[in-house]
Amino acid sequence: MTANPMSRLFRRVFPGRNPLATHGDRIEGAVLALGAVVALLAVPVAAAVGSDIYATHEARVEVEQKSRTQVDAVLLDDTPSMSRGPGGEAVVETTAATASWRMPDGTARRGVVRAPYGAEAGTTLRVWVNLNGDVTEPPMTNQGAAFNAIFSALLLWALIVGAMALLFGLVRFVHMRIRLRWWQLEWELTAPDWTGR
Template sequence: MSANTMARLVRRAFPGRNPLATFGDRIEGAVLALAVVVALLAVPVAAAVGSEIYATHESRVEVEQGSRTQVNAVLVEDAPSMDGADSSEALVETTDAIAAWRTPDGLERKGVVRAPYGAETGTTLRIWVDLSGEPAEPPMTNQGAAFNAIFSALLLWGLIAGSTALLSGLVRLACMRVRLRWWQLEWELTAPDWTGR
């Protein structure tokens, strides 16, 4: 941002003793200054929320990493081919298929797992299972927890900053409409003297 742009924003926010500044200009300036202050104050709030989300996810990471294990699953029947999939299913590269696997404590299990379309019987897949040996989602990682926390913090700050910018824009638009209406009324009073009508 150039120095001229910054100076123009400061003059708009703080018209001071400018004799041409109207009440609307002062309202616009106050709302603009408030929007900037709120956006700046939202930074530590968003950071605190992100930190809290990370702390919550960190305990989830610890639980999931300790309770989920990867095992080999072998398909006991062919996975459906891509030909039978409708257009919405074709966007996903895997489908449900029946497989067998051994749990971490040695018991044999059989159930539905996700497999590539057209995978043949006997294909070995790596799947995640929980402590009971049931298929589970992969455990959350520390990187995933950090990404979620940062994304949430940025989203919160963006919502707050965007809301204040929208409020500032609406106030500016309302003040401009009032200003234009006053100019029109003043012109209607002055025009007959200037035009002789």
């Protein structure tokens, strides 16, 4: 009758007075227990880091939402036909194009925007601009800030757990090498009695 996985894991971590358990088995168990404890303690640490990142990003969201606005930009020239790669696939979907737009205060601006291939002069595009009227990236949203914070927290926790798993794997590997070396030495002492050589 085989023991369930939890009891096997418990016996691996705490070999107790098992006469077959070596010092290496006890070290392996201690490292496994340490890894489990560190993984559990890493949860609130990762959550705190994620919370800090969210707070930082939340301030950035507020600044960017206030300092960036979307305007209508009108293309001044036709854009070229779509560029295709060796296999006939489109390499990129947009190209640089010159356009003009008006700021909310009515100031006319002109600059380079990203436009689809084959767009004709006079086509209107929505672009994001900063307070100076320069084209910029869209502002970060609250959802984007939350995603970054959650992703960072999970990544930190995964790195800690991965480091503990790597440590356990290294200890197990070294223990196995030592065990195999001892078995080999014992066999070299025992083999002459068994084989008569």
